[in-house]
Amino acid sequence: NPQYTAIATGDLTPMNSALYSNGTNTQADVPRDILGRFRSTTPTPGAFEISTDAGVTALVSPLGTYCSSIKQVSVSIVNAGITTINTVQVNWRLNGVLQTPVTYNGTLVTGATAAVTLGNGLFMPNTPVEIKAWTSMPNNQVDGIPYNDTLVVTTQSSTSVPVNLGQDELICTGSTRVLDAGYPGAVYVWDNNSTAQTRTVSLAGTYYVKLTALDGCIGVDTFVLGLRPLPVVDLGPDREICLGQTTTFDAGHPGAQYLWDDGSTQQTYTVDTAGSYEVQVTDQFGCMGVDNVNVGMKDIPMVEGINATHADSGTYTFYPINPQYTISYRWNFGDGSPEVTGFMVQHTYTTLGIYTVTLYLEGECTGLIIDNSRTVDVFSVPGGGSTGIGNQLAEGNFTMFPNPARNVINIQNNSQDKLQRLVVYNALGQVMVSEQANNEKSHVLNLEGLANGLYTLRLETDKGYLVRKFEVMK
Secondary structure (H helix, E strand, O other): OOOEEEHHHOEEEEOOHHHOOOOOOOOOOOOEOOOOOEOOOOOOOOOOOOOOOEEEEEEEEOOOOOEOEEEEEEEEEEEOOOOOEEEEEEEEEEOOEEOOOEEEEEEEOOOOEEEEEEEEEEEOOOOOEEEEEEEEOHHHOOOOOHHHOEEEEEEOOOEOOOOOOOOOEEEEOOOOEEEEOOOOOOEEEEOOOOOOOEEEEOOOEEEEEEEEOOOOOEEEEEEEEEEEOOOOOOOOOOEEEOOOOOEEEEOOOOOOEEEEOOOOOOOEEEEOOOEEEEEEEEOOOOOEEEEEEEEEEOOOOEOOEEEEEEOOOOEEEEEEEOOEOEEEEEEEOOOOOOOEEOOOEEEEOOOOEEEEEEEEEEEOOOOOEEEEEEEEEEOOOOOOOOOOEOEOOOHHHEEEEOOOEOOEEEEEEOOOOOEEEEEEEOOOOOEEEEEEOOOOOEEEEEOOOOOOEEEEEEEEEOOOEEEEEEEEOO
């Protein structure tokens, strides 16, 4: 009662190949074998005759002690049938990846074996490799017994090049680490496809190198790089101090090491002079953070001038031009009226004349006060009309043409008064032109220095003033 291959499917081929050539000659009684094939005219005694049967029996190479590298893969095949095999295809896989099949051509008699080279495979360090090989189509026929066709074996290299990139490491952000694979003259391939023996890295990640030594042996190693954060140092924004005052900076991170630009090593630093100051803070891992800050000295109060805008009837609006380092403003209008405070102030004069307006500025640093002054020429006051002296001068006694004007204005005096002086004011009340009259009866006013805009003209005579408006259009 031999064990059959698969009774359920009708395959009664014995699983024990030793039975193939034993038994009684039943050619006369059973002219066909169990697979329905006619028996040979000179059969080997036995109930089963498997004429064409091949298989892979053993791994030939790599075997024994070998280093990780690209190795030749060879297997041994056997003729397990009764018919000489002249050709058979040998198929194979490496770690499940199908490789190019190889065809054996030769003379393989019954029971004989032959070594077949399948090709090359990569055997990496510390990495098991499964080799699966099987035969098919001996003598271009279906294999008589397919169960004995296949060999599956797992092998692993026993030695490799001992590459050592060093222990995994944490470094300070911004620093670098040089990885050295060693073995000068070897062939190197890093994970970024670079091929030098060394590699400089600065980013967190896993780095890998494969090294092929001069004898073909392979070594691999990986290195994991992590980054430590740098101490965040914040001395605060730039600042200004008054003369005689101090300011203190704190570098934070208690317990760290400190180095200020003057060589001092404490956590806090107090200064009383203007300058740029820097500190380096080094934590317990050797990571260093840096910050710097500028200190300025507050200047005395400064102002570029006083702006005066004339309205009607002796009323002026005053404000400082581009003041700096100032915390309060005090105004004296020069006419004996009480002083007032404020950034922008308004004052009405009641008497014609030229007045000196003084602005007192108190600085940010305690007790520091400076002054700035200018004059205003008040040529009209409440109740005095446009001339400032009632109706003493009649407007119709003077003519002015052209108006608007481009280059000059002609002024004609038709009264008995004597024309003496002409003054031109801009919209801010600033004197733009002040000159003597050409004569008592007429004057030609040159406008070349005036920009486009509205202006006020004051005509001065021996009897009083007359104010007229004109426009420059170029």
